[in-house]
Amino acid sequence: MTHLIEAAADQLTLDPENWNELRQLGHRMLDDIFNHLETLRDQPAWQPLPEQVRQAIREPLPIAPQGEKGAYQDFLHNILPYTTGNRHPRAWGWVRGNGTPFAMLAEMLAAGINTHAGGGQQAATFVEEQVIAWFTQIMGMPESSGGILTSGGTMANLLGLAVARHAKAGFDVRNEGLQGARQPLIVYCSTETHMWARKSVEFLGFGQNSLRQIPVDEDFRINLTALQQQIQVDRAAGFHPIALIANAGTVNTGAVDDLVALGEICREKNLWFHVDGAFGALLKLSAKYEHLVAGIERADSLAFDLHKWMYLPFEVGCLLVRDADMHKATFAAQASYLETTSRGMLADGLSFADRGIELSRGFKALKVWMSLKAYGAAMHGQLIEQNMEQAAHLASLIYAHPELELMTPRSMNIVCFRYHPLDFWNQEELDQVNREIVLRLQESGQFVVSGTVLHGSYVIRIANTNHRSRMEDFDALVAAVIWHGCEIIVEAVASARGCCEVE
Ligand SMILES: *Cc1c(COP(=O)(O)O)cnc(C)c1O
Numbered sequence: 001m002t003h004l005i006e007a008a009a010d011q012l013t014l015d016p017e018n019w020n021e022l023r024q025l026g027h028r029m030l031d032d033i034f035n036h037l038e039t040l041r042d043q044p045a046w047q048p049l050p051e052q053v054r055q056a057i058r059e060p061l062p063i064a065p066q067g068e069k070g071a072y073q074d075f076l077h078n079i080l081p082y083t084t085g086n087r088h089p090r091a092w093g094w095v096r097g098n099g100t101p102f103a104m105l106a107e108m109l110a111a112g113i114n115t116h117a118g119g120g121q122q123a124a125t126f127v128e129e130q131v132i133a134w135f136t137q138i139m140g141m142p143e144s145s146g147g148i149l150t151s152g153g154t155m156a157n158l159l160g161l162a163v164a165r166h167a168k169a170g171f172d173v174r175n176e177g178l179q180g181a182r183q184p185l186i187v188y189c190s191t192e193t194h195m196w197a198r199k200s201v202e203f204l205g206f207g208q209n210s211l212r213q214i215p216v217d218e219d220f221r222i223n224l225t226a227l228q229q230q231i232q233v234d235r236a237a238g239f240h241p242i243a244l245i246a247n248a249g250t251v252n253t254g255a256v257d258d259l260v261a262l263g264e265i266c267r268e269k270n271l272w273f274h275v276d277g278a279f280g281a282l283l284k285l286s287a288k289y290e291h292l293v294a295g296i297e298r299a300d301s302l303a304f305d306l307h308k309w310m311y312l313p314f315e316v317g318c319l320l321v322r323d324a325d326m327h328k329a330t331f332a333a334q335a336s337y338l339e340t341t342s343r344g345m346l347a348d349g350l351s352f353a354d355r356g357i358e359l360s361r362g363f364k365a366l367k368v369w370m371s372l373k374a375y376g377a378a379m380h381g382q383l384i385e386q387n388m389e390q391a392a393h394l395a396s397l398i399y400a401h402p403e404l405e406l407m408t409p410r411s412m413n414i415v416c417f418r419y420h421p422l423d424f425w426n427q428e429e430l431d432q433v434n435r436e437i438v439l440r441l442q443e444s445g446q447f448v449v450s451g452t453v454l455h456g457s458y459v460i461r462i463a464n465t466n467h468r469s470r471m472e473d474f475d476a477l478v479a480a481v482i483w484h485g486c487e488i489i490v491e492a493v494a495s496a497r498g499c500c501e502v503e
Helices: 002-009 019-038 051-057 067-079 101-113 123-139 153-168 173-180 196-203 224-236 259-269 280-285 324-331 365-400 427-443 471-502
Strands: 146-150 185-190 211-214 240-247 272-276 301-305 317-321 404-406 414-419 450-454 457-463
Touching (some): 019 101, 051 067, 123 146, 123 280, 123 365, 146 153, 146 324, 153 173, 153 185, 153 196, 153 240, 153 317, 153 324, 185 224, 196 211, 211 224, 224 240, 224 259, 259 272, 365 414, 404 471, 414 427, 414 471, 427 450, 427 457, 427 471
Parallel strands (some): 185 240, 240 272, 272 301
Antiparallel strands (some): 301 317, 404 414, 414 457, 450 457
16 A cells, blocks of 8 residues: 555656645735735836846746745736736726636636536536526527627627628638638728727738728717718629628727617628627616617627626627527537537537637636626626716816816716817827826826827827726826826926027
């Protein structure tokens, strides 16, 4: 017996030699990260990586072990303090959710069981199907719809467009590829559509020239007349329009295209109706605001992120497809080593491998499922309402302030504005000052905001998908923008004087 145990000790494994030691380290990690999350407000939202930290990360390949504790120490010193800060209560840059402590635990459990979530006879398969069924219900799509969880919005949108191509090309794209196209295939979107669309038409072989970016109206929604005219022009020129990408919340301003009208146009013109609802689709969780995305339930395919306005940790997005069979027909593939059987572990096949291009996948559904169960859909709806009200509060502060200019309609969780105190400033000066304000807000470690360009003007941009923000944080933001703006003017005046004196 002792002989056998000794023999086993000779074999290598990555399990710990001493489980109690690793258990203690694990408990310490949990304590540290909970302490960190509990005190986020007292920490800088962002700080640049010092050169010595970069150097420390660039170490040579560790051949010899540094030990679990050593690796963890490096995490504490070199990684934890230097992130992009989206966890922070005053982070509203780009569109990035905070994550939640409970979903972090769910992620840990998912990694612990380390299941291959491609499908098969296991609870994970049924959990992901259930999550998809819940979102089908939330979005108001037919119960027979199908879907898949993805790494994010880009992947969900790409897969949706691939289904559109399969459904509407009019020839066998899977066998012939685009070589089989007798007419160029055309896809429509607006000039405000996220860059995933350009990447996807390139990746799917349509090419950028086949993406018609239709102009928007003054509220950044697709111009319906221009769209219909373009479809006519394309048909007359012998092109084959196959799909329209509608926006339910554009990344720049949160604009929602007229989904009801677009659904109708797609039905009439036999186009696939794809909706990019990356964050906006989640408004369906709020009885108060769901009218803003009315018509979204008509989508043939609908993509949205759960790591934005569901606040879940990266990564997780979702694609829903009205015609579940079409979805499967786009991707399903056979292989001898993945033979579907009527019994055993692969009974019913690998259902998720059949709905996308990935085979091995992590159990993303667990954090979604556990969060919805723990907090309920209603709570998520209330958080979204809170974010909407905070954004409206910020917009009214800006609107009322003589030195600030509101640059977006006041209807979404995205607010764009600029500092504009002096009428005689030209466009270039305004852009320069506002760019500098964004950088100083970030570098001060107090706020994470981003910028964008609207109608040719640089603007400060706030996207509120933050469950940690409080109303006061937005008052503080306005004060800080004014403060940095004044500071920049004072510096500019001083340096102009300095330069005159030298002359
Ligand atoms: C964020 C975003 C995307 C891309 O989603 P990822 O999860 O970052 O890949 C697409 N569309 C819109 C409108 C977005 O806001």
